[in-house]
Amino acid sequence: EAGVAQSPRYKIIEKRQSVAFWCNPISGHATLYWYQQILGQGPKLLIQFQNNGVVDDSQLPKDRFSAERLKGVDSTLKIQPAKLEDSAVYLCASSLDIVGTGELFFGEGSRLTVL
Protein backbone atom coordinates (compact mmCIF):
# COMPACT_ATOMS: atom_id res chain seq x y z
CA GLU A 1 0.00 0.00 0.00
CA ALA A 2 1.43 3.36 -1.01
CA GLY A 3 1.94 5.87 1.77
CA VAL A 4 1.16 9.57 1.92
CA ALA A 5 3.01 11.36 -0.86
CA GLN A 6 4.22 14.95 -0.54
CA SER A 7 6.11 17.28 -2.82
CA PRO A 8 8.38 19.08 -3.00
CA ARG A 9 10.57 17.72 -0.19
CA TYR A 10 12.54 20.94 0.06
CA LYS A 11 11.84 24.52 -0.96
CA ILE A 12 13.82 27.71 -0.40
CA ILE A 13 12.17 31.05 -1.15
CA GLU A 14 12.60 34.66 -0.22
CA LYS A 15 10.14 36.45 2.02
CA ARG A 16 7.06 37.80 0.28
CA GLN A 17 7.28 35.09 -2.39
CA SER A 18 4.66 32.38 -2.73
CA VAL A 19 4.94 28.61 -2.42
CA ALA A 20 2.65 25.62 -2.84
CA PHE A 21 2.85 22.14 -1.38
CA TRP A 22 1.04 19.09 -2.69
CA CYS A 23 -0.19 16.02 -0.84
CA ASN A 24 -1.73 12.76 -2.01
CA PRO A 25 -3.17 10.72 0.89
CA ILE A 26 -3.42 6.98 1.22
CA SER A 27 -6.09 5.64 -1.10
CA GLY A 28 -9.47 5.47 0.61
CA HIS A 29 -8.59 7.80 3.47
CA ALA A 30 -11.36 10.36 3.75
CA THR A 31 -9.66 12.66 6.23
CA LEU A 32 -6.61 14.73 5.34
CA TYR A 33 -4.60 17.02 7.61
CA TRP A 34 -1.94 19.66 7.15
CA TYR A 35 0.37 20.26 10.11
CA GLN A 36 3.14 22.82 10.55
CA GLN A 37 6.20 21.71 12.49
CA ILE A 38 8.64 24.46 13.47
CA LEU A 39 12.12 23.26 14.39
CA GLY A 40 12.21 21.92 17.94
CA GLN A 41 8.43 21.88 18.35
CA GLY A 42 5.63 19.41 17.93
CA PRO A 43 3.37 19.50 14.88
CA LYS A 44 0.56 22.05 14.96
CA LEU A 45 -2.65 21.50 13.02
CA LEU A 46 -3.29 24.00 10.24
CA ILE A 47 -6.33 22.48 8.56
CA GLN A 48 -8.36 19.28 8.50
CA PHE A 49 -10.48 18.08 5.58
CA GLN A 50 -13.10 15.35 5.51
CA ASN A 51 -13.51 14.42 1.86
CA ASN A 52 -13.54 17.87 0.22
CA GLY A 53 -15.03 19.75 3.16
CA VAL A 54 -13.14 21.68 5.83
CA VAL A 55 -13.60 20.31 9.36
CA ASP A 56 -11.21 22.60 11.23
CA ASP A 57 -9.18 25.55 9.99
CA SER A 58 -9.20 27.54 13.20
CA GLN A 59 -5.38 27.72 13.37
CA LEU A 60 -4.78 28.49 9.71
CA PRO A 61 -3.45 32.04 9.18
CA LYS A 62 -6.01 32.82 6.52
CA ASP A 63 -4.46 36.13 5.51
CA ARG A 64 -1.57 34.23 3.91
CA PHE A 65 -2.32 30.50 3.99
CA SER A 66 -4.89 28.69 1.87
CA ALA A 67 -5.62 25.04 1.27
CA GLU A 68 -7.95 23.10 -0.95
CA ARG A 69 -8.98 19.53 -1.58
CA LEU A 70 -11.26 19.96 -4.55
CA LYS A 71 -12.00 16.35 -5.52
CA GLY A 72 -11.71 14.88 -2.04
CA VAL A 73 -8.40 13.19 -2.81
CA ASP A 74 -5.19 15.20 -3.14
CA SER A 75 -4.66 18.58 -1.55
CA THR A 76 -2.63 21.74 -2.02
CA LEU A 77 -1.41 24.11 0.69
CA LYS A 78 -0.36 27.58 -0.45
CA ILE A 79 1.47 30.37 1.34
CA GLN A 80 1.34 33.86 -0.14
CA PRO A 81 3.19 36.00 0.80
CA ALA A 82 5.66 34.02 2.88
CA LYS A 83 7.20 35.38 6.06
CA LEU A 84 10.42 34.39 7.80
CA GLU A 85 8.43 32.70 10.56
CA ASP A 86 6.84 30.34 8.04
CA SER A 87 10.12 28.40 7.86
CA ALA A 88 9.05 24.94 8.98
CA VAL A 89 8.27 21.43 7.85
CA TYR A 90 4.76 21.05 6.48
CA LEU A 91 3.43 17.61 7.21
CA CYS A 92 0.47 16.06 5.46
CA ALA A 93 -1.37 13.17 7.08
CA SER A 94 -4.42 11.07 6.36
CA SER A 95 -6.62 8.75 8.37
CA LEU A 96 -9.25 6.06 7.90
CA ASP A 97 -11.94 6.89 10.38
CA ILE A 98 -14.27 3.92 10.18
CA VAL A 99 -12.96 1.53 12.79
CA GLY A 100 -9.86 1.02 14.86
CA THR A 101 -7.64 3.60 16.45
CA GLY A 102 -7.88 5.98 13.50
CA GLU A 103 -4.19 6.78 13.71
CA LEU A 104 -2.79 9.35 11.36
CA PHE A 105 -0.42 8.27 8.61
CA PHE A 106 2.12 10.95 7.78
CA GLY A 107 4.08 11.83 4.69
CA GLU A 108 7.78 12.67 4.79
CA GLY A 109 7.03 16.39 4.91
CA SER A 110 7.95 19.44 2.88
CA ARG A 111 10.71 21.53 4.41
CA LEU A 112 10.34 25.26 3.73
CA THR A 113 13.09 27.79 4.28
CA VAL A 114 12.17 31.45 3.95
CA LEU A 115 15.13 33.82 3.54
Next chain:
Amino acid sequence: AQKITQTQPGMFVQEKEAVTLDCTYDTSDPSYGLFWYKQPSSGEMIFLIYQGSYDQQNATEGRYSLNFQKARKSANLVISASQLGDSAMYFCAMRGGVDTGRRALTFGSGTRLQVQP
Protein backbone atom coordinates in the same frame (compact mmCIF):
# COMPACT_ATOMS: atom_id res chain seq x y z
CA ALA B 1 -9.12 22.81 24.93
CA GLN B 2 -6.67 19.95 24.91
CA LYS B 3 -3.10 20.15 26.08
CA ILE B 4 -0.22 17.69 26.01
CA THR B 5 2.86 18.25 28.17
CA GLN B 6 6.18 16.49 27.70
CA THR B 7 8.60 17.76 30.31
CA GLN B 8 11.73 15.92 29.17
CA PRO B 9 13.38 17.74 26.25
CA GLY B 10 16.07 15.05 26.05
CA MET B 11 16.80 11.64 27.47
CA PHE B 12 19.77 9.29 27.33
CA VAL B 13 19.60 5.53 27.77
CA GLN B 14 22.11 2.74 27.47
CA GLU B 15 21.52 0.13 24.80
CA LYS B 16 19.43 -2.83 26.06
CA GLU B 17 18.05 -0.87 29.02
CA ALA B 18 14.45 0.29 29.45
CA VAL B 19 13.43 3.94 29.33
CA THR B 20 10.26 5.85 30.24
CA LEU B 21 9.18 8.96 28.36
CA ASP B 22 6.72 11.11 30.27
CA CYS B 23 3.47 12.57 28.99
CA THR B 24 0.68 14.34 30.84
CA TYR B 25 -2.48 15.61 29.27
CA ASP B 26 -5.43 17.83 29.98
CA THR B 27 -8.85 17.62 28.39
CA SER B 28 -12.50 18.15 29.25
CA ASP B 29 -13.64 15.46 26.80
CA PRO B 30 -15.01 12.33 28.52
CA SER B 31 -13.75 10.16 25.67
CA TYR B 32 -10.32 10.52 24.15
CA GLY B 33 -7.40 8.64 22.69
CA LEU B 34 -3.71 8.92 23.37
CA PHE B 35 -1.00 8.22 20.80
CA TRP B 36 2.77 8.03 20.67
CA TYR B 37 4.70 8.75 17.50
CA LYS B 38 8.40 8.39 16.68
CA GLN B 39 10.13 10.88 14.40
CA PRO B 40 13.59 9.79 13.21
CA SER B 41 15.99 12.29 11.67
CA SER B 42 14.45 11.52 8.28
CA GLY B 43 11.39 13.45 9.45
CA GLU B 44 8.54 11.00 8.93
CA MET B 45 6.16 10.49 11.85
CA ILE B 46 5.77 6.80 12.71
CA PHE B 47 2.81 5.60 14.78
CA LEU B 48 3.87 3.47 17.76
CA ILE B 49 0.99 2.83 20.13
CA TYR B 50 -2.55 3.87 21.06
CA GLN B 51 -4.53 3.95 24.32
CA GLY B 52 -8.24 4.66 24.52
CA SER B 53 -9.55 6.44 27.59
CA TYR B 54 -11.95 3.61 28.35
CA ASP B 55 -9.48 0.80 27.75
CA GLN B 56 -9.13 -1.27 30.91
CA GLN B 57 -5.64 -2.52 30.18
CA ASN B 58 -2.47 -0.69 29.28
CA ALA B 59 -1.60 -0.92 25.59
CA THR B 60 1.43 -2.89 24.44
CA GLU B 61 3.05 -3.21 21.01
CA GLY B 62 6.19 -5.27 20.95
CA ARG B 63 8.86 -3.42 22.93
CA TYR B 64 6.53 -0.47 23.48
CA SER B 65 4.05 -0.21 26.31
CA LEU B 66 1.94 2.66 27.54
CA ASN B 67 1.65 3.26 31.27
CA PHE B 68 -1.79 4.85 31.42
CA GLN B 69 -2.83 6.43 34.72
CA LYS B 70 -6.17 8.08 34.09
CA ALA B 71 -6.56 9.72 37.49
CA ARG B 72 -3.15 11.35 37.12
CA LYS B 73 -3.81 12.18 33.46
CA SER B 74 -0.55 10.61 32.41
CA ALA B 75 0.31 8.34 29.49
CA ASN B 76 3.99 7.48 29.71
CA LEU B 77 5.72 5.47 26.99
CA VAL B 78 7.98 2.65 28.12
CA ILE B 79 10.53 1.27 25.67
CA SER B 80 12.10 -1.98 26.78
CA ALA B 81 15.49 -3.29 25.64
CA SER B 82 16.49 -0.05 23.88
CA GLN B 83 18.21 -0.32 20.52
CA LEU B 84 20.41 2.17 18.70
CA GLY B 85 17.65 2.57 16.13
CA ASP B 86 15.35 3.92 18.84
CA SER B 87 17.27 7.20 18.83
CA ALA B 88 14.69 9.75 17.62
CA MET B 89 12.17 12.36 18.71
CA TYR B 90 9.10 10.96 20.43
CA PHE B 91 5.79 12.78 20.49
CA CYS B 92 2.78 12.18 22.68
CA ALA B 93 -0.53 13.19 21.12
CA MET B 94 -4.20 13.24 21.99
CA ARG B 95 -7.42 13.00 20.07
CA GLY B 96 -10.47 14.18 21.94
CA GLY B 97 -14.17 14.39 21.31
CA VAL B 98 -14.32 11.29 19.19
CA ASP B 99 -18.05 11.13 19.65
CA THR B 100 -18.44 14.49 17.97
CA GLY B 101 -16.23 13.59 15.06
CA ARG B 102 -13.20 15.71 15.91
CA ARG B 103 -10.30 13.57 14.77
CA ALA B 104 -7.22 15.80 14.60
CA LEU B 105 -4.37 15.11 17.01
CA THR B 106 -2.88 17.63 19.42
CA PHE B 107 0.84 17.02 19.91
CA GLY B 108 3.25 17.68 22.73
CA SER B 109 6.63 19.34 22.28
CA GLY B 110 8.47 16.03 22.11
CA THR B 111 11.36 14.24 23.82
CA ARG B 112 14.62 13.51 22.05
CA LEU B 113 15.86 10.06 22.99
CA GLN B 114 19.47 9.10 22.44
CA VAL B 115 20.48 5.48 22.87
CA GLN B 116 24.12 5.00 23.74
CA PRO B 117 26.11 1.85 22.91
